[in-house]
Amino acid sequence: MANDNVTYHSYDVVIVGAGGAGMRAAIEAGPHAKVAVVSKLFPTRSHTGAAQGGMAAALANVEEDSWEWHTFDTVKGGDYLVDQDAAEILAKESVQAVIDLENMGLPFNRTPDGKIDQRRFGGHTRDHGKAPVRRSCYAADRTGHMILQTLYQNCVKLGIEFYNEFYVLDLAMNDGKPSAVVAYELATGDIHVFAAKSIVFATGGFGKIYKTTSNAHTLTGDGVGIIFRKGLPLEDMEFYQFHPTGLAGLGILLSEAARGEGGILRNASGERFMERYAPTIKDLAPRDMVARAMANEVREGRGGGPNKDYVFLDLTHLEPAVIDAKLPDITEFARTYLGVEPYTEPVPVFPTAHYAMGGIPTNIKAEVLSDNDTVVPGLYAAGECACVSVHGANRLGTNSLLDINVFGKRAGRYAVEYAKTAKQVPVPENAADEVLAMLEKVRKAKGKEKVAQLRKELQETMDKNAQVFRTEETLNEAFDKIQELRKRYENISIQDQGKRFNTDLLEAIELGFLLDLAEVTVITCRERRESRGAHLREDFPTRDDQKFMVHSMAYKTENTDKATGTNIKLGWKPVVITNYQPMERKY
Numbered sequence: 113m114a115n116d117n118v119t120y121h122s123y124d125v126v127i128v129g130a131g132g133a134g135m136r137a138a139i140e141a142g143p144h145a146k147v148a149v150v151s152k153l154f155p156t157r158s159h160t161g162a163a164q165g166g167m168a169a170a171l172a173n174v175e176e177d178s179w180e181w182h183t184f185d186t187v188k189g190g191d192y193l194v195d196q197d198a199a200e201i202l203a204k205e206s207v208q209a210v211i212d213l214e215n216m217g218l219p220f221n222r223t224p225d226g227k228i229d230q231r232r233f234g235g236h237t238r239d240h241g242k243a244p245v246r247r248s249c250y251a252a253d254r255t256g257h258m259i260l261q262t263l264y265q266n267c268v269k270l271g272i273e274f275y276n277e278f279y280v281l282d283l284a285m286n287d288g289k290p291s292a293v294v295a296y297e298l299a300t301g302d303i304h305v306f307a308a309k310s311i312v313f314a315t316g317g318f319g320k321i322y323k324t325t326s327n328a329h330t331l332t333g334d335g336v337g338i339i340f341r342k343g344l345p346l347e348d349m350e351f352y353q354f355h356p357t358g359l360a361g362l363g364i365l366l367s368e369a370a371r372g373e374g375g376i377l378r379n380a381s382g383e384r385f386m387e388r389y390a391p392t393i394k395d396l397a398p399r400d401m402v403a404r405a406m407a408n409e410v411r412e413g414r415g416g417g418p419n420k421d422y423v424f425l426d427l428t429h430l431e432p433a434v435i436d437a438k439l440p441d442i443t444e445f446a447r448t449y450l451g452v453e454p455y456t457e458p459v460p461v462f463p464t465a466h467y468a469m470g471g472i473p474t475n476i477k478a479e480v481l482s483d484n485d486t487v488v489p490g491l492y493a494a495g496e497c498a499c500v501s502v503h504g505a506n507r508l509g510t511n512s513l514l515d516i517n518v519f520g521k522r523a524g525r526y527a528v529e530y531a532k533t534a535k536q537v538p539v540p541e542n543a544a545d546e547v548l549a550m551l552e553k554v555r556k557a558k559g560k561e562k563v564a565q566l567r568k569e570l571q572e573t574m575d576k577n578a579q580v581f582r583t584e585e586t587l588n589e590a591f592d593k594i595q596e597l598r599k600r601y602e603n604i605s606i607q608d609q610g611k612r613f614n615t616d617l618l619e620a621i622e623l624g625f626l627l628d629l630a631e632v633t634v635i636t637c638r639e640r641r642e643s644r645g646a647h648l649r650e651d652f653p654t655r656d657d658q659k660f661m662v663h664s665m666a667y668k669t670e671n672t673d674k675a676t677g678t679n680i681k682l683g684w685k686p687v688v689i690t691n692y693q694p695m696e697r698k699y
């Protein structure tokens with residue numbers, strides 16, 4: 113331990129994560145303060161770059177639209193668990209968010225008369241559900257790639273300082289106030305402490321708690337895990353979205369844009385089954401409904417393939433030229449990974465773990481909240497790691513690229529505003545100790561268990577027991593398995609004892625975060641005894657607004673909590689309702 117070099121840095125604002133949310137925050141903060149972005153990936157490798165289909169904004173470029181319709185769709189899509197003040201901001205500020213990107217140089221697809229083109233996406237409708245509306249701005253099926261490249265170029269232009277391939281592993285607090293983040297440098301194995309007046313978490317999602325997922329290998333939820341370990345709450349962790357169209361058996365995503373452009377889901381007998389589940393908007397119903405319908409078709413024996421375990425996405429009626437112009441990447445995925453030609457053959461698809469609606473609770477200024485909505489001064493979160501609750505129980509497609517731009521920008525703005533007058537919270541002398549001890553423990557461990565095996569078993573139990581359908585029984589099974597894996601995690605060892613590029617060591621640490629987040633997910637799923645949005649409890653199949661029209665808040669506790677039987681305590685907090693009273697959700 114004594115050999116570890118610790119380097120100290122000091123900034124006004126430190127942003128953890130260089131995805132869309134982190135870099136949008138950096139662009140906002142950069143001109144006004146000394147800003148650093150600390151990222152475990154090189155910025156342009158962040159998962160935002162994998163986003164395909166588009167970014168919602170009621171520009172009304174191709175047909176009538178309004179921010180108020182967008183707000184309503186977001187609230188209804190989220191099964192009324194959305195904080196409506198936040199959804200209003202998301203929808204209102206969407207137009208400026210697109211214009212910002214346009215001004216930064218993003219090459220959006222255009223209409224023949226030169227306006228930004230827009231296409232349909234699930235759950236986005238005209239006049240409160242009457243018909244699908246064209247609201248999604250896009251750059252072919254590489255929208256996220258374009259956003260990420262554009263933001264990075266603008267960060268470089270502004271001279272933002274990046275610390276790439278630095279893994280933040282802890283948040284140093286002093287007297288309950290954040291003072292620094294502690295990071296591990298991949299290339300050297302050295303430790304860095306970044307003191308800052310404002311700290312922004314923008315660390316993305318944690319799809320790797322599941323086996324079949326659209327998420328990149330790096331999405332292990334470190335930022336969310338760090339906040340939880342500090343005793344701060346996590347909100348709505350039971351709501352995890354399964355995207356309907358993952359390539360069957362693989363989980364690689366085929367964007368909803370495929371259905372936005374006219375693609376149709378069919379079961380083994382060729383029936384367009386969504387007509388039965390959502391007669392008005394059919395294949396463009398929100399993701400939770402479509403994923404459930406698909407899983408149900410398979411359950412009831414109407415799936416395709418040798419094991420009847422998937423359905424089909426049919427694009428064969430679309431002109432190949434349209435496919436090439438608007439869906440080039442995803443059709444290539446179907447050819448490469450399944451050997452299927454989308455021009456002429458329907459593509460086998462099944463729901464894949466995709467997006468965390470829950471995460472670090474924030475208010476509309478992206479300030480992190482602890483008990484009773486108390487602001488943690490100087491701490492911010494934005495993007496998929498955060499829960500400002502614009503997505504509620506189910507996110508609408510294209511609302512996340514919007515979220516990272518709107519709330520990333522807000523995080524940058526308010527972080528700078530705070531840093532202008534705040535004093536640096538003194539960095540405790542022992543700031544790096546917890547991280548040093550955690551790394552040392554893993555390095556020295558001599559146990560028999562292997563990290564990859566434990567991760568595999570974790571992902572398998574989550575896929576089997578906490579996927580689209582859940583019951584008390586399956587959740588108990590997942591819970592017991594996670595307890596077993598936690599014990600076995602204490603008995604791991606890693607092969608690589610070196611200091612340089614020790615990914616072995618970091619994967620072990622990441623597994624720790626995955627175990628924490630999977631456990632919180634399962635416990636919150638178990639306690640929410642109703643069905644709402646992406647959370648379907650077969651033993652409690654209806655929505656229960658009397659009891660559960662509330663956000664869950666999960667805290668790590670010192671002692672075992674009686675109610676959950678673990679070191680996790682649950683609380684609940686009211687949903688912010690402005691205009692829309694909960695109604696039955698029909699499409």
Ligand SMILES: Cc1cc2nc3c(=O)[nH]c(=O)nc-3n(C[C@H](O)[C@H](O)[C@H](O)COP(=O)(O)OP(=O)(O)OC[C@H]3O[C@@H](n4cnc5c(N)ncnc54)[C@H](O)[C@@H]3O)c2cc1C
Pocket residue numbers: 128129130131132133134150151152153154155158159160161162163164165166167255256278279280281314315316317326327328333334335365367466467494495496497509510511512513514516
């Ligand atoms: C395949 C796919 C397609 C999608 N398509 C769409 C779409 O068309 N429209 C839409 O709205 N949404 C889409 N989404 C969702 C959306 O892309 C993401 O939710 C969003 O981009 C997340 O952005 P972010 O900035 O929060 O996180 P990310 O882009 O994931 O970035 C996270 C950052 O945090 C850093 N980080 C993480 N842990 C640490 C750590 N310990 N230390 C330091 N840095 C760390 C990483 O290096 C990275 O830079 C898609 C998602 C996927 C997976």
